Amino acid sequence: MTALTLVLLSTVALAQTTATAPPAPVQSPTVPPQAGATEKTQPRRKTMRVTQTLPVKVTVVPDQQAVAPQVVTIVHRLSGIKMLRFLLRQSGEASTVAMIDPFSITSDAHASIVAGWAMDDKTITARLPQAAAEADYFQPPSLPAELSGMFPDSGPRRPSTAPRAQPDLTVITRDGRRLAARYVGLDGVTGLSVLQVVSMGAPAVPAATVKGVSVGQAIQLFAPERTSPSEPTPGIIYVRVGETDTTVTGVERLSSGKLQRMTVHAAKLSPEVVGGIACDASGNTLGIVESIDGNNASLVPADAAWDATRRVLERQASVPRPLLGIRGEPVEFSTRRLFVANGWRDEQLSKLIQDQVGILLLQVMPGTPAALAELRRGDVIMKVNNDAVKTAEDFSALLGDVGSGEQVKFTVIRPDAVGPFPVSVKLGAAFDRQFNWQFEMPRVNTAQVGLESVGIESVPVSTRAASQMAAKSGLLVVAIQPQSVAARSGLREGDLIEAIDGRGVGTGVMAFAFEFSRRKKHVLSVVRNREKSQVELEASN
């Protein structure tokens, strides 16, 4: 039984509105969010031009004989501004919006259909492809010491109690029920997102004891995929939850025996299987597909997914991955030559190389927790708290267990020190993967850092793009931090900031920092829906 859930996406043509030509875009009556939900959802504001948007119908054909009922289908809708935010966060580069359809900014621009794992009757864990657009975070500004006092709100972000704008998520169970989901948060370690619904009414299948997974075992991957019925109707996209037969080809474990990663092989793998749920023949969940390389797939084991879910549920918010700020190599892979190049003498290495324990630090990034704790290049971290570090995976897992923002004690040996000594480090936090491959300090865009201090994430737009929004130039607001000064003052995502305190924010203004003061009222000149207005940033006490 392959096809268990059919999701029918049909486009229905909209009549062209023949309204008179107003300067502002016509707001069309849009499709409601998941109306069947009993959860309270944040009202979504839809501003769109009717002629540009088609409603899509999703029809679920229930199938009670699902092999793995814990596999659900998630439909994640994103507006244009969220997609822009996703792109900017994904690239990690300072960019200017050269061209964008102004009407697509606040209207739905994309819908992702992904698999989810119902861990119990109300919690779902999934790899949402555009989760970065939903994560409610701001990177703390990295400023030189002499500038650190310029932005009074630039300290660690306080937990927000204000309800935030909820992502538009619909969960469709295998038996055809549809539920509105609440986005709880993103786990920075695994990249998994956690959602919650009121109740699915049916117990989910518990996860298998993943220690039993072995190389050669046959497992199946469940993921939504396109299908074509025998008599397709033009204009309709048919989707089902498909199954892909795979075989386990690799199992990585931590020193503790805990499963860290699995790899599987299939005769043919499609990119659509990424995010799919891996189950054994009995339907027990074994993991979630993280990535594919040809016909091989890498899986986050079920245990790691459980840990990620626990972390997010405990905080009821996104959990960034711990950031230490080092580049290192496990001692087991380090050559004698590498040790010597990093300050070790040959006679010191015999025991170190024989024991093969620890992580050799090859680089310490300035300004990071490692640098602040005075860790140095050439140091070897032997233990995290009281646990010995043997492999890179061990080190990652131990840091993940400690968690971002938490204090950790390393046991370190150093070439010119006598014996091991403790080093206490308060771990940082990071969501971006950019840090992984760009080992340098992020560029500081002072203007945007200044705006971020009042809760505004923005991107400059070109003159052409600004003119499409009835502005000369400006900064497009791509995110508003909940309960921030900007949020309290009524600024919205999609607003275009033309001027701050009367000073235009053209391209030249990016060279200086806006000095936002707590005691002073600042006025933002914004363009919203092609209409100019002013937003007064309230002064805080």
Place this chain on the structure above:
Amino acid sequence: MMKFRECRATRQEIDQAEAGASLSAPAQSHVETCSACGAFQDERGRLRALLTSLEPVTAPADFDFRLRARIAAQTDRAEPRSFFGRLVLSTPAIALAAVVVLGVSIMWFAQHRTQTQTVATTTPKQTGKGNAASSDSSSSQVKDPKVAESTTPTSTTGTNPKGDAPIYLVRGGKLQLKAPGLTRPVRSVDESASSAPSIRQGQNGGDVYISAPAKPMVLSLQDDNGATRRISLPPVSFGSQRLLESRVVPVSSKSDRVW
């Protein structure tokens, strides 16, 4: 008369000649003496050059699927056309219908403009049970409390002497414009509202509507060096695959990692 025949033959030869091919001697000599045919040859030459400069048009990936589906649909519908059918589809009939539609539209606009000078932009609330409309209450300007129960306007543009915003009512799936000061609402139909049914949690086999876009979202991002990247985002994607390849990530074969 003779010249006309020569012109016609020459132009026919010009039309049929391959790009860059030379004309026959009589045609060539005619072109040299006849300015009209000379101009005709130049025009055809420019047209050919323009066509050659165009990039080849490629069919979309699903062209074959869509074409076959359309052929299948047309085949199912294919029936001998009656005399009336041929009459209806004839050019004069279509032209007549267009004139009628145009006339009705002009009358409707004229009537509409006299009744209200404002244009409303609203988000009607779906009337179905358990169906919630998307709206922004912060900008609502509902003046009539009776109507407010069934409508949720979000914003208005333009001016109205009375300061009242026209509002939409949803009645039986049809959208009606009720202008302020009018006792009877002006009827207006918006197909996007008429097709959204109610959805209840737990119901089986029903429909869920999502407002996915009709076409990819296209935007351009410019980096610090001025290089512009054009990005086209598909309206729907499946799985957690990368929509876009971000910049090239250096692949390191070394065992070093970053924490």
